[in-house]
Amino acid sequence: KVGSVAVEDQPDVSAVLSAYNQQGDPTMYEEYYSGLKHFIECSLDCHRAELSQLFYPLFVHMYLELVYNQHENEAKSFFEKFHGDQECYYQDDLRVLSSLTKKEHMKGNETMLDFRTSKFVLRISRDSYQLLKRHLQEKQNNQIWNIVQEHLYIDIFDGMPRSKQQIDAMVGSLAGEAKREANKSKVFFGLLKEPEIEVPLDDEDEEGENEEGKPKKKKPKKDSIGSKSKKQDPNAPPQNRIPLPELKDSDKLDKIMNMKETTKRVRLGPDCLPSICFYTFLNAYQGLTAVDVTDDVTDDSSLIAGGFADSTVRVWSVTPKKLRSVKQAADLSLIDKESDDVLERIMDEKTASELKILYGHSGPVYGASFSPDRNYLLSSSEDGTVRLWSLQTFTCLVGYKGHNYPVWDTQFSPYGYYFVSGGHDRVARLWATDHYQPLRIFAGHLADVNCTRFHPNSNYVATGSADRTVRLWDVLNGNCVRIFTGHKGPIHSLTFSPNGRFLATGATDGRVLLWDIGHGLMVGELKGHTDTVCSLRFSRDGEILASGSMDNTVRLWDAVKAFEDLETDDFTTATGHINLPENSQELLLGTYMTKSTPVVHLHFTRRNLVLAAGAYSP
């Protein structure tokens, strides 16, 4: 069993801290730091921006060293003097640091451990680095040189130094930028081939309308997976890279439905914006249920689930079709199993209602996700468990224990069977519904994993974390294949574009960043929200990106235009130096205010109607 974070880290602590033992004269620290500051400020413009990156990690390590060696007063004055120089996006970390004033506090402090256990990554051009090295050696500034050597990882590249703007776009995470090689491995971001299903003729129209299909309509179809293929996406992973559940007959019916719906889909674009239907949760009192409505709308958009602070999960039916559960076992045995409408008969009419409440968790429910076949619902909670609920009986089937701390998010794979969860213990876990232990543990984040999302081809999982990085994990081997840095606040929402090429992420800083997965590059920045971006979703064809935020707005962005003129020349790809156009205002297609209702969820139906949800908080 995996122990708690603190326990895992415990052995490190003494070793980590002992590195601070060798100390210089505490009174000299300020001098060292201001000496370096002077040097950097006087260097050439082109180097200054790059070398300025050193300030923050050096500041933190010097401060921690002072604290560790119990020079409290020196530490205090050092902090007072220089914390104002740091970039504003480090504010949150600085606040934690400022409260840390004693050696005893360092034990078990997570932020401190993050700093000690991981090397802060800086990307600096060779010229700038040489300049720094020469300066430090000239000045015999060993204190700083030691820190640079031991605690920083300087990723040196050849060529032009980056501009201030370029640097600002990429920094901000807890441990600096991603190393370049971290984003080099190949990612199969293409979509899996859709299994071929004969599109039924018109006379079978009503067949599609009946979900779950009545048995008389279940006629055996030829399983055509793998035979005559559509055009294979060159970027797609091999079909059997990870084992996926076989399609059931009902799934095929669903696919047929899906295809039919697709033909009725509204083509969206800047001139044709989608309609938004807003579902407001009323009476979700702040005190009573603390409005943490995390809900998921199923693929056919007939159910809405909300997780509440009072530990309940509530499922609503938003169509006139009410929710019914299956009859009791005794009653079931009386049913004629050969009858045509057996699937109808097993349902208990007496239980029909618009709302079902699922009791089982013992803490606020933070995440909910429907399975693609609408038979199951997952929920994750503060109590450290993920629960699987049956939507046939409205009971809990399994409680998955593994996270010992609150589980912030969970999501089903688009093909069902697998699901992923992430929580306060800083890891994301991959599960299969029929295993009570996780199949993979994705470890590497330095702070809570706030949100998790499956890639449309189910081979990758993206996680967003409070350490202000987004990571992409390979489900096959559990490796981290992409690290995206650039957010300046904890990441609270993620979404993949329908074609699998792009990722959009939203954070507490109110910005939405767009990433090219194949190249591992940031490709866009959408500014406009003034508070945490809680939900992101692409339209079914990927033309529109909708974002919902705590600032009570839904915003629509032109995704086509955002991805249109990508700089994918060799130099950019090789170095990862990006120039972001400042075009947020052009890309913004619409802003829709709600009445003091934070938008916690967004969903595009198959016909491209936007469903949004949130709890009214007067």
Add this chain to the structure above:
Amino acid sequence: MAEEKKLKLSNTVLPSESMKVVAESMGIAQIQEETCQLLTDEVSYRIKEIAQDALKFMHMGKRQKLTTSDIDYALKLKNVEPLYGFHAQEFIPFRFASGGGRELYFYEEKEVDLSDIINTPLPRVPLDVCLKAHWLSIEGCQPAIPENPPPAPKEQQKAEATEPLKSAKPGQEEDGPLKGKGQGAAPADGKGKEKKAPPLLEGAPLRLKPRSIHELSVEQQLYYKEITEACVGSCEAKRAEALQSIATDPGLYQMLPRFSTFISEGVRVNVVQNNLALLIYLMRMVKALMDNPTLYLEKYVHELIPAVMTCIVSRQLCLRPDVDNHWALRDFAARLVAQICKHFSTTTNNIQSRITKTFTKSWVDEKTPWTTRYGSIAGLAELGHDVIKTLILPRLQQEGERIRSVLDGPVLSNIDRIGADHVQSLLLKHCAPVLAKLRLPPDNQDAYRAEFGSLGPLLCSHVVKARAQAALQAQQVNRTTLTITQPRPTLTLSQAPQPGPRTPGLLKVPGSIALPVQTLVSARAAAPPQPSPPPTKFIVMSSSSSASSTQQVLSLSTSAPGSGSTTTSPVTTTVPSVQPIVKLVSTATTAPPSTAPSGPGSVQKYIVVSLPPTGEGKGGPASHPSPAPPASSAPSPLGGSALCGGKQEAGDSPPPAPGTPKANGSQPPGSGSPQPAP
């Protein structure tokens, strides 16, 4: 970057005295300074750590407010037992106390008597969570329905009215989608109308309201027509609904110029024709517009003020001035003007001083008829204590003489007599509370006579009465804002057929009525000597059966500190001589003939125009902390009255929560909830 400047990172720690206090409370008497210092450092650090974790729970809970449960969960993360018993709903429940050179924050825990808990009826069960759908946007256009925020927020309207240049600039965040990106949105609108709506939307009516265009849409035109017809029409129920719609609907911004013109033209025509009923309806419309929290009327005040003023000071407002109660209309309009002054008077437009001047001028004029005189005084009196003090009191003697000459002199005309009578009671009503404040207690009839002439003795007795009431209720009347800003300014009280004498002004509840007891519900118990506590609400529930001037004060207060055992359970006290001032409107004259209720012919309607001691209504409607009593407490089985009926929710109900289950038919046409097909 600006944030960087603002945020000041400093390592604040708890004062070491706190540690001493805590130690003492644990029974440790002497604690060394050094230990204290160590403890404060440690405790401060831990508290910060927990607070940082708690913030995490707040963020994940998608809330803006940190709650006590967040802290509990943060403690749980650290494997610390949560703090039990702190379940603050809204505020931090700590009280401050100082004394003996010490300052303390403590958690107030009242001793509660178990029997009280047992005897208190159970509170209402809170409503369950429910789901409500509405259209946030239809093909890129936000429909103006109550569930959505108003298209042009009040601040923006205000900005447009006061600083037109500034607001003309595009690029306001709020308007980004439509105004800012006109070229992008406009074609979308066009297409949306030409093209058939996508199949999904066919169920719901199409409600496209491009905000940038100033022509009214067909729906708006229909709405305008319906509303104006209902407002001046004959059906009282419909009128109530229409007025409620005007008072609450968020999407009326564009129709405001039309409404304003409608009102001013309407007044112009109906004053000439002496159509009292219509004038009343129009004034009620003004009131409803004023009450609408999403409208900013400044731009239309120039049209509204003359109309309202006309209704105050016009020489004749009705066909039969001797019978019809046009006084009520004057009172009502006077309060409206006071409200307008309060809201819109600034140093640049000087509305208040201009209005005051007009009133004074017409009052001072010797030839002014009694009706206009009455209106001017009412208008001045509603403007507040200071105005009464400086403008009315000095003229009391003179006015008293004039009144006496009419009342005691040879009967010249009945109309003059009635007018003088009204003016007298008006003066008494308004001046008594002010005098009660100004003068010291021993009220001497002679002193009053010396100062105020013939009105003296009457004034004196009124002042005595006012004092008694003030002492009784432990609060004072503030005439300025009393009726208008009160959440429930007016209440209707309909009574069974009753041939009682009509006593205008002050109404004595007739003794022979076979109706239940008239009760005043007070939110605060009678706690005599205290200076006025926050507002109180009175509801006239029913009239007393035998004792004519006896009302029962039902106190429901639980918080009046000095009132001992009477606090928790409803207590009925009989308070003599507390009379609601009830205006009387007779159906026959004010309501159009067709509205004559189906009941017995001689039905009379009493409108409580002003209520006895009602606390200081200083704050606006929103500032009333006491929960609104259930609307059912003022049943009016015989239908609303002409002036104020059915207006009960208008003043105090907050803007409707999106989809609050409330059956108001006041939404603009076609704002039903959508049923999106999957």
